[in-house]
Amino acid sequence: METSHPLGTLQPLELITPEGLDAPGCVTYPAALLAGDVTHHAGIRVTTPARTAFDCAHWLPRAEAVVVLDQFLRRGVDLGPLWHRTLSGRARDVLTLADRRAASPRESLLRMMLADCGLPRPAPQLRVTLPGGRHACLDLGWEAYKVAVEYDGREHHTTPADRRHDESRREELRGLGWRIVVAGPDVIPGRAADLLEAVANALIEGGWQPGPEGMVRILARIRATRRPRTSRRGRWYG
Structure with a gap:
């Protein structure tokens, strides 16, 4: 399964999944989800914007992670609580670089x-x-x-x-x-x-x-x- 990438090329669909769950045709990253990490959108169980930002900071290439977090901030997502979670050094770097003023x-x-x-x-x-x-x-x-x-x-x-x-x-x-x-x-x-x-x-x-x-x-x-x-x-x- 592929989806459009923000920069114009097609990329495999990437998913954060509970450990032991595989999604054929997708790139999956196993992770433990807390109850507060999950919400529902149009009847579909998905991760919250803050949890999605957390996963992007950990798994995406550094530059792409900053792009995504910039847009989360621009849309009003509060990333402050992420600092209280266990973060890798790379994820902390990404959070430090993110800026809500980025227009695109x-x-x-x-x-x-x-x-x-x-x-x-x-x-x-x-x-x-x-x-x-x-x-x-x-x-x-x-x-x-x-x-x-x-x-x-x-x-x-x-x-x-x-x-x-x-x-x-x-x-x-x-x-x-x-x-x-x-x-x-x-x-x-x-x-x-x-x-x-x-x-x-x-x-x-x-x-x-x-x-x-x-x-x-x-x-x-x-x-x-x-x-x-x-x-x-x-x-x-x-």
Whole structure:
């Protein structure tokens, strides 16, 4: 059995199941469920959103787990109680990185990719004041260095009017001293290394000082990203 993956490819359906229960055609992870972990939806017995987030933090690849938890938070799911459960170090890392401000899965992946390169952690949906009391909301940004990454997906940035609006807004921001790096829908994985290099250069020009060890890490990550790796199920890790 297969289902659509958020990034557009087909993946096997993955299930958390009680120990000893197998689901042919699915990827299963045996786990003990507490009474409070289970609810019913349309008459079907399912795990609660919080328990589902807990399992995603443990079992999904790290970047994908952060994407999912970002969206849980954005939809109002309280993940605070998860800190009181037994968590692996990896799951704690994922919970620490999750951010309710992420507006889309692609923006979450970009945030993870930038942070994993050794760059400062960007703020999602950064609000910038413009002249006349107006505001611009940047997809990802570093206010201290006046650097932003804008993701132009296919849904909202394809018409001539969209492109004119985007460019007019960005030119105004550039006039205020901001460096804007634009990422298109092909950035993951095809142009990830180019994006990392452009953002690192912009941050350094803006005054960020990574130091010798930090620069070595950034350059190593950029080189590694030019050789994308996939898992046996086709997921990109960069």
